[in-house]
Amino acid sequence: xxxxxxxxxxRTEKQLEQYRSRDDDSTAYNDAxxxxxxxxxxxxxxxxxxxxxxxxxxxxxxxxLAIGTMALTFVLIIVLSIWNWVIDFLExxxxxx
Numbered sequence: 001x002x003x004x005x006x007x008x009x010x011r012t013e014k015q016l017e018q019y020r021s022r023d024d025d026s027t028a029y030n031d032a033x034x035x036x037x038x039x040x041x042x043x044x045x046x047x048x049x050x051x052x053x054x055x056x057x058x059x060x061x062x063x064x065l066a067i068g069t070m071a072l073t074f075v076l077i078i079v080l081s082i083w084n085w086v087i088d089f090l091e092x093x094x095x096x097x
Contacts, residue, residue, distance in 0.1 A: 052060055090096060 052063060055063070
């Protein structure tokens with residue numbers, strides 16, 4: 001009985017030592033993120049450092065198209081808003097009959 005208790009104490013101390021020796025950046029904040037990081041390869045440390053060059057080509061192309069479409073839409077909204085403001089201004093000044 002005492003041998004088993006000693007084994008449990010040693011195992012617990014070893015686990016505590018491993019837990020204490022980990023740095024804060026590499027530890028996941030819950031079991032699900034730990035699973036994603038170890039099994040599925042999901043980046044859990046810093047999500048802003050995802051390397052687009054390592055992704056498969058179809059996903060990379062879709063990502064670039066999605067980001068490009070959002071940027072183009074934003075620029076188009078700004079340009080059309082300014083155009084609408086200019087047309088309204090010119091109508092108030094009597095340039096259009």
